[in-house]
């Protein structure tokens with residue numbers, strides 16, 4: 325009989341499920357279920373209801389099992405990956421109190437300042453716990469609830485993250501594993517312990533509402549009968565600790581030993597590398613996360629990647645293929661049309677009031693082709709800002725493993741190679757986070773059986789590069805992008821003081 329694993333990735337735009345053969349690592353079935361953010365919220369607020377993720381998980385898993393022709397008894401372990409940082413507030417009965425504020429919610433910038441001021445400022449916060457309290461991370465969302473919705477806060481019994489919520493629904497257990505928990509900004513990332521001072525700065529009683537921390541190779545629990553029935557599985561299946569989508573993306577792209585860099589082009593853009601030691605950026609731009617294999621994962625996140633390309637694509641009414649064809653009609657640099665892509669505000673650099681800005685509009689560049697290319701280039705340059713920072717902190721980047729929706733575009737892969745000035749490769753399984761979740765589940769299952777196996781033995785055996793898509797930098801384009809990068813960095817620096825004033829205008833007249 326086959327032994328099958330299920331990898332689930334609950335992303336911002338969709339939930340993907342993979343059914344993977346435990347012996348060969350082959351993907352036997354895959355499915356996805358899309359959803360949206362809750363519409364018409366105040367500026368900066370970005371929310372989804374956790375039930376949306378649960379319902380999408382049921383549909384995606386059932387469809388993937390059908391595609392794999394799987395029998396329920398064949399499934400031995402499940403792993404869950406989820407968008408990081410979202411705040412799922414549960415009451416004492418395990419009911420969700422209100423929708424989750426997501427990683428891309430920038431409405432809690434004031435609460436970030438308040439928490440860090442209580443800790444002695446930005447530098448003191450970094451010294452204390454290795455990670456700053458930035459808009460996006462979970463800590464400020466909890467303080468926001470306390471200040472803005474005291475009735476809801478009074479009901480708060482447990483703080484969970486998106487993937488922890490799915491683990492809770494699957495197993496009934498309220499736990500957090502190190503990797504995703506490091507994105508709360510409530511944890512001392514060096515010691516992998518809750519940071520009491522930060523927690524007290526929000527609420528002296530908050531500690532009781534934080535679940536226990538577990539190592540990433542441990543199980544979250546076993547599948548409950550009710551969840552098993554909803555998924556069409558048998559109760560008792562092992563559910564691994566899971567992790568944040570970037571931590572799982574690291575596993576799914578074989579980024580389980582130092583020297584490999586992964587770049588994910590999804591709703592957000594992330595660049596990260598596995599590290600044996602914590603990597604704390606004195607400027608706080610690179611997040612000093614833990615990974616989901618009991619090590620660390622220095623990571624840069626920009627909030628605007630396919631947000632920007634999708635806006636152009638949908639507004640012009642193009643398919644992905646048409647969008648790519650249009651963008652390919654103009655050369656690197658789009659004749660000087662340059663996008664500063666802070667459409668949803670931005671986290672790196674920290675510009676929560678930011679908006680998108682186009683410079684270089686003239687009769688020649690005011691065309692769909694130029695706008696499409698400028699969108700792809702602008703967000704990739706935004707990510708390169710972070711890659712340069714990672715390199716300055718000592719991370720080597722000879723080869724970039726690209727994953728996420730944007731990595732499916734051939735033109736975009738060339739832009740990545742030229743902007744990053746590094747070889748860009750893709751993996752045979754393009755759904756890095758869902759595949760990583762399945763491989764972490766395999767690791768946990770084998771450890772539970774008493775085997776001594778390291779995660780990199782599993783990733784070395786199963787994670788394979790797709791040689792047909794390897795893309796190398798072209799020196800002429802590299803030179804163009806180097807200049808464009810300098811322009812984008814300068815534009816960003818100069819416009820930062822203007823964004824809050826612009827936001828006030830929009831609040832009054834927008």
Ligand SMILES: Nc1ncnc2c1ncn2[C@@H]1O[C@H](COP(=O)(O)OP(=O)(O)O)[C@@H](O)[C@H]1O
Nearest residue numbers: 335336337338590591630644728729730732733
């Ligand atoms: N060929 C393509 N070219 C550009 N973007 C693409 C392509 N295919 C998918 N995408 C975009 O990738 C995004 C989804 O990426 P994904 O990594 O699944 O995001 P998330 O995990 O944030 O939900 C969508 O915005 C989608 O439109």
Ligand SMILES: O=C(CO)[C@@H](O)[C@H](O)COP(=O)(O)O
Nearest residue numbers: 336407408427590591592625
């Ligand atoms: O906030 C971060 C990383 O710190 C984001 O990367 C989220 O984890 C969302 O990921 P996607 O849904 O875009 O994959």
